[in-house]
Amino acid sequence: MMTIADLKNWFSKHRSEIKEEYFRFLRFASISADPAYRDRCEHCAQWLAEFMRQGGLQTELISTPGLPLVYAEDLSAGPQTPTLLLYGHYDVQPIDPAELWISPPFEPTERNGSVYARGAVDDKGQILYAIFAVLCWKKMGRSLPVNVKFCIEGEEESHSTGLFQMLEILGKKMRADYLLVVDFDQFDRDMPAVSLGGRGLVSLEVTLIGSHTDLHSGLYGGVAYNPNRALVELLAKLWDAEGRVQVPGFYDDVVDVPEKERSMFACRYGKEDYAKACGIEAFGGEKGRTLHEANCFRPTLELNGISGGYTGAGMKTVIPAAAQAKISCRLVPHQNPETIGRSIAQFLRQNAVPGMKIEVVQHEGDSAFRGERTSKLTQAIAKASSEVAGVECRYILSGASIPIVPELVKATGAQMVGMGYGLIDDEIHAPNEHFDMHRFEQGFLTVGRALALL
């Protein structure tokens, strides 16, 4: 049997080698959203596949209509034992605003015990400790107690386009009893967590067009309806004074989760912690809902971007030809992303100023997903992480989305569980993303130990 002590011992012996590989992984600028980085994404995938192959896993670099997928397996446990599929991604978010990075995003740099780099946590750091945990069993000459499969894609940050299209073909190959999604947070620095779900997502872009070109605000002021004004008036109608989204049908399929069920999940979101960590002093959920409820059990509608007219330094007195907004919703179980998107599009069209041209683009959406608290993998991760931390882990739900997860569950027939050692102030998706080797090790220990408990 593999104990925490065995794993600690191995990690400690191989610490510098582990860190070297980690830094190597971080140096690839594998930004999937920007086609200009395509070759760097491919190099990253090639490196990762080679690393896993050399670790003794049966590895394939699988081409997709998008970026390649790294698939690896060790089925030596045999068909009588369960199969665990581990999911993660080697791609990262864009780096803008680039000027706010203290050290270059693709040159991992240690400061105050933390490793700063894009992807340090999300998801290179996290998937790499999981890989090391599996490799460690093999390197120590132990038989893996379950069959292990890895699905590490390159487009999680840009809607998993390639993997989505390959699921029908790959579903059989990746068939598993359990799916461990290694892309989540712990509860707080001293408290591990098992994640049993995330929200869905649907997004839209809306453009209001008032004239062929930008207009002089004196010559046309009082005459032309300003698209910026039309846009703020339109978008402001999306919520009432209580913060409830006004799109008809938006809440129709939302199940009001009773307090008793909600309380089974721990809440990371105390107002004060948020304010402290991020400077937030205004809170945005529906009135009468707790932050925990608003973040995990209720859908949101956010304006991710608004723009129109002159936005440089100083003033330019124009009436812009057009104004735009990017809108996305986080969805909860039972909400259908396509239906919600269509309702929002219809609301925008119906409420726009008459005469103003309106264009709405709806992007593909994803459903929310949930794991089973009683599943064997849930219990194994819970026990392993509690042992690692020396305190009982918490069960949590994430407010975030991993679009591929609900589809991966469907395609592989597996029960999902999420784990991770991210923290709310790691600045993932923002400048100066960072992780630390202590949490890297905790992740490694948790995965390594959970294998023994399955």
Add this chain to the structure above:
Amino acid sequence: MMTIADLKNWFSKHRSEIKEEYFRFLRFASISADPAYRDRCEHCAQWLAEFMRQGGLQTELISTPGLPLVYAEDLSAGPQTPTLLLYGHYDVQPIDPAELWISPPFEPTERNGSVYARGAVDDKGQILYAIFAVLCWKKMGRSLPVNVKFCIEGEEESHSTGLFQMLEILGKKMRADYLLVVDFDQFDRDMPAVSLGGRGLVSLEVTLIGSHTDLHSGLYGGVAYNPNRALVELLAKLWDAEGRVQVPGFYDDVVDVPEKERSMFACRYGKEDYAKACGIEAFGGEKGRTLHEANCFRPTLELNGISGGYTGAGMKTVIPAAAQAKISCRLVPHQNPETIGRSIAQFLRQNAVPGMKIEVVQHEGDSAFRGERTSKLTQAIAKASSEVAGVECRYILSGASIPIVPELVKATGAQMVGMGYGLIDDEIHAPNEHFDMHRFEQGFLTVGRALALL
């Protein structure tokens, strides 16, 4: 006496020389708003001063705290005759969006009989025909019937900062009976106009700050109040459903001009013409006001720019740290720009979401101005332009602002009149600004002939 025929004859003989100088003037990228163009503004001023000096005018290049002023005079008519001050500017608007220019903005290019270049109309084309009109009298050996002064500044497009600060010192030097502001439009292509006023201006920038950095819209969605949402909700409160500005006191000093007085000014703004020329199909004035009234006799509040979050291609699911808007108002007589600006700032602060940090910057404002319909210069320009066009000119008011004009009137003691041969679809302040030599000549003829009528 100088007749239209004399002037036409001279223009026709010197047409190619005039065009050469016009193109030379247009090649200077004299963008005053951008400090990077300072040297090009200075070169432009030096060239202009030299050109006027060689034309026989007593010329000075006057340093200001901002960009230099070109001052020129011919006082040979003597102290018993009236003095006419001509005002214009050699600076131009920025060129963005740069990619929409069909030919380079500072390489004047003729297409379909029009000259395309930034400043082709505003105001290089216009002030240059006025200069040629004065020089023509001298070159033909005629004595100028009035004393003539030119004040040509380099910062009209960036709030006339330098000239404003020099007015106290220069007021005496520029003292005049009449002020001819050569920076306006004609009524339409076949109909000249005398402009008897413009609107004032006040502008502000507002920023809402929700957190230290951009946040992940899943992890923080439902928790953080999105500054984009706070901004659209705040800005939407600026108008009621009738299009009336909701800032307390905004209309307090606005005099309701009776229809009889309004009808003395011609109205260029038929809905259909606007729609045709610019693609406008939604109209923005207060309900119950005609377009003419809304454009010339009522103040406006415009959102010149809004921005917040991710505005590039595709989606990025952030809750931005901050969102901004640039706001400006066109003001009518009796409205005090500073008071109006303060009221707007107060309205924004009072209506922002509690807890959301708000920063408001108020820029210096300018008053509206009016000329006298019965003044001798008004009548001279009216008669001259009517002779040139062969139809009775119209009297109009502009919806635009020329910040320095009300101050110039005060400092010089002159009565103002505005003239110009701009047209609504010349794309001033926009890509592909253009003018044509026919209108250039009409301007030249009007100024040249008006001198004889003063």
